[in-house]
Amino acid sequence: MSLRRLLVLTGLGFGVIVLGIVGLTSWYTVDESDQAVILTLGKVDTAVIEPGLHFKLPWPIQDVEKLSKETFSLQFGYEEKDGTLKEFPEETKMITGDENIVLADMVVQWRITEPAKYLYNAIDPQEILYNATSASLRSIIGSSKIDDALTSGKAEIEAEVRELLTTLIEKYDVGISISSVKLQDVELPNEEVRRAFTNVTDARETMNTKINEANKYYNKRSQEAEGEKDALISKAEGDRTARIEQAKGDVARFNALYSEYVKAPDIMRKRLVLETLESVLPHAEIYIMNDDGNTMKYFPIRPMEKQAPPAQAEGSEKNE
Template identity: 85%
Template sequence: MSLKRLFTYTGLGVGIVILAILGFTTWYTVDESDQAVILTLGKVDTAVIEPGLHFKLPWPIQDVEILSKETFSLQFGYEEKGGELKEFPEDTKMITGDENIVLADMVVQWRITEPSKYLYNSIDPEVILYNATSASLRSIIGSSKIDDALTSGKAEIEAEVRDLLASLIDKYDIGISISTVKLQDVELPNSEVRKAFTNVTSARETMNTKINEAKKYSNKRSQEAEGEKDALISKAEGERTARVEQARGDVSKFNALYTEYVKAPDITRKRLILETLESVLPNAEIYIMNDDGNTMKYFPLRPLEKQTPPAVETEGSEKND
């Protein structure tokens, strides 16, 4: 083979390689769930988030880095792959604010919000995120009581961890943002301690139940007492009003009697005596004796129930009278 033919074949091969590079490195595709960063001579140029087919200068002038826009999960203290769970107790063991040891692991949801910073502001941003998660969780657990960490204070701990972690990530400026923070398990280090704490928790719950029952009973009795008090007050007010009205009626009646008494003292006096007798002895028959010995029923004050013939008195009876 002559030297000229060798150069021809070599040039042809180089041309094919160049054409192949131009053909495969001047375009790229961005999916809807992806985002891209264009590098020009190794320097970040532009960020591309619109999905579809895009073109650029051939390599090595321009290059492209494609990253996902989806939400990632960071598993702190454990790792779950292929249905198998692997734990890292040395990472999850920490001390609470009241000097108790607990094991706490959690999940952090995060996203890449600034691809260029994620790619070039740190060597391994996920390691930074893991360490920042550890620091944030230990800081919040270290200022919390064990009761809060194991029972009702988990939501507050999660919120405080998220705020602290987000501030650290912003400070490190690695191009990611924190979506949610979720405590998975907060446990005591061994079975004996867990059993003792369970007994204490059960006793506390029983105490709270009894206190609530006592408060409920106290409120019930207080309401009943308030009702009885209101009823007694209402009854007393009614009796007071009735007595006042009765007294007013008695005064009016007395004034009327006094007026009649002034007009006819003897008649009014006798009338009052007869009315009093009828009130004290409602079934008695009242008669007025005349000087001649005859009798007459007092008609104006009490109607006659029946008519009876005059009694015939003998001479002997008159003498006995």
């Protein structure tokens, strides 16, 4: 074989290899669940999020890195794999704001929103996310009371952890966004402490129940007292109005009598005496005697009238 023919064959072989590389590396596909980053000579060029077939310059001029658009879950304090749950209590042990120890684990839902930053701004973005989650949770638990962490304050703690974690991730600029934060379990470190806390909680609930009952009784008695007060005030107002009207009537009557008295004093004086006697002694028998008044007179007329019918009855029986 001549040297010329060898060079031709070598050139043809090299050309076939180059054409193969060009043909195989000049196009790529992006799935619905993926996103891609185009690198030109090792430098980030563009981000591709549209699914389908795309073309680029052949390798090694341009290269493609693909990442998923799905939502990932970060399990802090435990690991669930193949139906097996493995806990890491040393990582979840933290101190509350009122100096109590609790174990808290959490799930963080996150997505890759800026692929270039995720790939090249940090060596291990997931490790940064894990450490930021730990710092955020410890910070919020450390400023919360144990009652809030174990009972009704979990939702507020979750919101504060998400806000702080989002701030840290934005500061680290690793192309990750936080979708949600969920506390899984917040519990006390051992059974003895749990039992003591349960006793304290039961006592507090009993206290709150007694306070609520006392407030209910207080409100009931206050409403009854208010009702009695209003009734007394209403009655007093009615009595006042009645007395005022009665006083006005008495004044009008007095003025009328006085007008008549001015016209005929003697007659009016006698009339007033008789009316007064009638009002003071409504059942008395009054006899007007025309004498000097020195002799006391007794007239048993009414008793005699009451006894007359029986006497007449006895007389009629004798006549028979």
